[in-house]
Amino acid sequence: METFGLKIIASDRVFYEGRCLSLVIPAPDGEKGILPRHENMVIAIDVGIARMELKEGEWTEVAVGTGFAEVVNNRVTLLVDTAERPEEIDIRRAQEQRERAEEQMRQKQSIQEYYHTQASLARAMNRLRLAQDKKWNL
Amino acid sequence: MANIREIQSRINSVKDTMKITNAMYMISSSKMTQAKKKLADTEPYFYGLQGEISRILRHLPELKHRFFDQREKIPKEERKIGSIVITADKGLAGAYNHNIVKVEEEILAKPGVHKLFVVGELGRHYFSKRGVEIDTNFRYTVQKPTMHRARDISGAIVDQYLDGELDEVYVVYTRMENSVQADAEVMKLLPLERADFNVMKMPLNMYREEIDLYPSAEHVMDRIVPNYVNGMIYGALVEAYASEHNARMMAMKSATDSAESLIKELSIVYNRARQAAITQEITEVCAGARAQQRK
Numbered sequence: 001m002e003t004f005g006l007k008i009i010a011s012d013r014v015f016y017e018g019r020c021l022s023l024v025i026p027a028p029d030g031e032k033g034i035l036p037r038h039e040n041m042v043i044a045i046d047v048g049i050a051r052m053e054l055k056e057g058e059w060t061e062v063a064v065g066t067g068f069a070e071v072v073n074n075r076v077t078l079l080v081d082t083a084e085r086p087e088e089i090d091i092r093r094a095q096e097q098r099e100r101a102e103e104q105m106r107q108k109q110s111i112q113e114y115y116h117t118q119a120s121l122a123r124a125m126n127r128l129r130l131a132q133d134k135k136w137n138l
Numbered sequence: 139m140a141n142i143r144e145i146q147s148r149i150n151s152v153k154d155t156m157k158i159t160n161a162m163y164m165i166s167s168s169k170m171t172q173a174k175k176k177l178a179d180t181e182p183y184f185y186g187l188q189g190e191i192s193r194i195l196r197h198l199p200e201l202k203h204r205f206f207d208q209r210e211k212i213p214k215e216e217r218k219i220g221s222i223v224i225t226a227d228k229g230l231a232g233a234y235n236h237n238i239v240k241v242e243e244e245i246l247a248k249p250g251v252h253k254l255f256v257v258g259e260l261g262r263h264y265f266s267k268r269g270v271e272i273d274t275n276f277r278y279t280v281q282k283p284t285m286h287r288a289r290d291i292s293g294a295i296v297d298q299y300l301d302g303e304l305d306e307v308y309v310v311y312t313r314m315e316n317s318v319q320a321d322a323e324v325m326k327l328l329p330l331e332r333a334d335f336n337v338m339k340m341p342l343n344m345y346r347e348e349i350d351l352y353p354s355a356e357h358v359m360d361r362i363v364p365n366y367v368n369g370m371i372y373g374a375l376v377e378a379y380a381s382e383h384n385a386r387m388m389a390m391k392s393a394t395d396s397a398e399s400l401i402k403e404l405s406i407v408y409n410r411a412r413q414a415a416i417t418q419e420i421t422e423v424c425a426g427a428r429a430q431q432r433k
Binding site: 009028032072112 | 180182193194289348349351353358362372
């Protein structure tokens with residue numbers, strides 16, 4: 001099967017580099033799939049779960065933060081601020097993060113602080129979703 | 139010549155100080171290695187963002203975006219200029235803090251309404267005495283720079299910029315050229331300038347691949363630019379942290395060296411004094427013995 005080059009760069013490391021069969025990423029208006037020989041494009045990415053098919057039928061899920069994907073000449077580069085595999089996520093920490101954000105949401109905040117907490121809550125919930133889905137699948 | 143006991147206590151006190159400076163030297167050198175590793179880890183992300191902005195600018199030369207708005211209509215005297223000044227939390231680092239303060243003073247001398255965002259305790263002390271406007275909510279330490287802190291800082295800065303509370307934003311930090319050379323430097327953060335992303339000039343007849351921006355160019359730019367600013371601030375924080383420890387390392391090394399040479403000198407003086415005391419004692423004993431013989 002045809003493949004394309006995929007490189008996922010998070011802000012603190014290069015998360016993945018290699019070939020990939022197909023990729024699904026969370027765009028602002030829903031998921032978007034990328035297959036080999038995709039048209040050249042730059043796509044904004046929201047906090048969510050990306051899936052990549054590295055071997056046929058084998059999907060790997062990744063929790064990603066905001067960023068963007070660049071598709072040029074059958075090469076895809078994902079630049080996101082965080083990227084984590086389900087097994088890397090510390091459920092307890094994510095839960096604490098969610099509780100902290102919820103706590104802050106209830107208090108009076110400036111608009112900037114509100115957006116900040118909202119983003120933090122979105123990241124926490126995204127982590128939890130991926131980590132817990134994984135737990136049920138076992 | 140000083141008394142033997144005095145010299146002895148002086149030597150001991152220098153030795154104690156040397157223990158401290160030597161320990162600080164080792165701590166700083168390990169912290170610097172960590173900081174350098176951190177910087178290397180985040181480099182691909184940062185260069186990726188920079189490359190992407192330059193690519194988008196190349197494809198959409200007519201793109202108007204609020205982060206590129208130079209706000210030329212505002213006269214020089216009324217421009218609100220914000221500076222993020224990164225100093226250390228404490229001294230004992232040679233001229234490190236002094237250089238940063240000097241560069242910031244140069245910025246303050248220029249026309250405009252200045253506002254400071256100071257990272258680091260030492261700079262905060264200095265500028266609060268000097269009577270410049272300092273953002274008081276802006277309390278961050280320089281120890282162990284993290285992405286989270288950079289995100290907090292850039293969030294606050296980008297917000298004030300978009301609200302029109304700031305027209306220009308600079309970062310004053312120390313950049314490490316190599317392990318011996320570090321320079322205090324000013325970096326312009328916002329508004330972004332096209333020239334910074336060396337847009338390639340391409341011949342007209344060349345085929346250029348077309349790139350679709352999804353959902354829209356604005357959307358994509360909105361994702362990239364805050365992250366880019368974030369990356370720049372993180373880079374500056376880490377670099378400043380590394381240079382701080384490099385400066386401290388060098389200061390502590392020379393302190394240890396001069397303590398060593400001081401001890402060497404003092405021990406010579408001490409040995410001489412001891413020898414003199416012994417000689418005198420012998421002379422006294424001999425003189426006493428001779429006096430006894432004569433009797």
